[in-house]
Amino acid sequence: MPGIDTGDTAWIIVSTALVMLMTPGLAFFYGGLVRRKNVLSIMMQCFMLLGVISIQWVLFGYSLAFGPDHGGFIGDFSFAALNGVGLEPTEGSTIPHILFMVFQMMFAVITPALIVGAFAERMKFSAFVVFSLLWATLVYDPMAHWVWGGGWLQEWGALDFAGGTVVHINAGMAALAAALILGRRKGYPDTGPPHNLPFAILGAALLWFGWFGFNGGSALASDGLAANAFVTTHLGAAAAAVAWAVLEWILRRRPTALGIISGAVAGLVAITPAAGFVGPMGAMGIGALSAVVCYFAVVVVKSKLGYDDSLDAFGIHGIGGMVGALLTGFWATTALTGDVAGVFQGSGMLLLKQLAGVAACAAYSFVLSWILLKLVDKTMGLRVNEDEENVGLDLTQHRESAYTIVG
Numbered sequence: 001m002p003g004i005d006t007g008d009t010a011w012i013i014v015s016t017a018l019v020m021l022m023t024p025g026l027a028f029f030y031g032g033l034v035r036r037k038n039v040l041s042i043m044m045q046c047f048m049l050l051g052v053i054s055i056q057w058v059l060f061g062y063s064l065a066f067g068p069d070h071g072g073f074i075g076d077f078s079f080a081a082l083n084g085v086g087l088e089p090t091e092g093s094t095i096p097h098i099l100f101m102v103f104q105m106m107f108a109v110i111t112p113a114l115i116v117g118a119f120a121e122r123m124k125f126s127a128f129v130v131f132s133l134l135w136a137t138l139v140y141d142p143m144a145h146w147v148w149g150g151g152w153l154q155e156w157g158a159l160d161f162a163g164g165t166v167v168h169i170n171a172g173m174a175a176l177a178a179a180l181i182l183g184r185r186k187g188y189p190d191t192g193p194p195h196n197l198p199f200a201i202l203g204a205a206l207l208w209f210g211w212f213g214f215n216g217g218s219a220l221a222s223d224g225l226a227a228n229a230f231v232t233t234h235l236g237a238a239a240a241a242v243a244w245a246v247l248e249w250i251l252r253r254r255p256t257a258l259g260i261i262s263g264a265v266a267g268l269v270a271i272t273p274a275a276g277f278v279g280p281m282g283a284m285g286i287g288a289l290s291a292v293v294c295y296f297a298v299v300v301v302k303s304k305l306g307y308d309d310s311l312d313a314f315g316i317h318g319i320g321g322m323v324g325a326l327l328t329g330f331w332a333t334t335a336l337t338g339d340v341a342g343v344f345q346g347s348g349m350l351l352l353k354q355l356a357g358v359a360a361c362a363a364y365s366f367v368l369s370w371i372l373l374k375l376v377d378k379t380m381g382l383r384v385n386e387d388e389e390n391v392g393l394d395l396t397q398h399r400e401s402a403y404t405i406v407g
Helices: 006-033 036-066 097-119 125-148 152-156 164-182 197-219 224-252 257-271 280-305 313-331 349-380 386-391 393-398
Strands: none
Touching: 006 036, 006 097, 006 197, 006 257, 036 097, 036 125, 036 393, 097 125, 097 164, 097 313, 125 152, 125 164, 125 349, 125 393, 152 349, 164 257, 164 313, 164 349, 197 224, 197 257, 224 257, 224 280, 257 280, 257 313, 280 313, 313 349, 386 393
């Protein structure tokens, strides 16, 4: 077919599968961190989004995000029900249009799944489904259009290679809104340790693995840019994991398994907006700095302010996304961007654009998420009752138990 490059197509097919794997990986990561009575509820939420958001994306979400631009804010319904989304590439692309659609679908799926970490162990499943569908439509789809679909931030020149604003700041600010509106879990902060750290480590490993498709695939070709994103993704995660462990060693005398996987995820988050715009040394700098900032956001700031972001969705994804987006303004290099230089190459203009983009995306996500959560709370209620919270969401929301004792 004219315009199709088989190598590019093969790589994006693989990348799409890798990004899809991240949502079950997130289910294991989050599932291992909650109490045993809530592990299935977390996994159920992640898997439900694989279904619900995939359908929403095909029916109208993709069209709103990547359809013809309207005022720099939103697409239209030209691609609704995949009308006109076929096997041929779009202008300037070397992969089938339908492949680009499904690659972006996996981003749309995992983004609301990240928010789950803020309200773990206390939201009704029905309210979760309704909120996630509304949020994907009114928050995620417009922001994806702003940054990647020809919207105002893309035209303005703010850089986000693979989702620092669209995915991580967006989900992180929604997570903060959810934590504040739902309130603390009963007994917080004495809610006990993670029930299964090996689950969490497995989940972090799957996330790290899948992130090669998340960032590397965002080059939309099998080329040097994809290779650079692959390398910077790994180095950002590695530097952050080591930096978090060293911080724990210094401040708490012992590094922990939970700490090193938290650091790795923070580094993966932070390198996401920068992966195709910075080199290996910049990636390690971004990873290490993100670990330091996220560590203090999770360990110090959250405890002082007293909000219950159960699994640190805001502290890791929101803060990490901001750090990565801003540091892109320092380490971006013309060798990769073409003509856009960061501060370390003598230009501060990109940093100003990154700062404005971060502020706009954070404000939009927080305000709209707050409104949607309040709307769902007023109409159907967000939170389970006290008895259901005591028993656990596995039994009260799904009539299932993760662990069966025989005999």
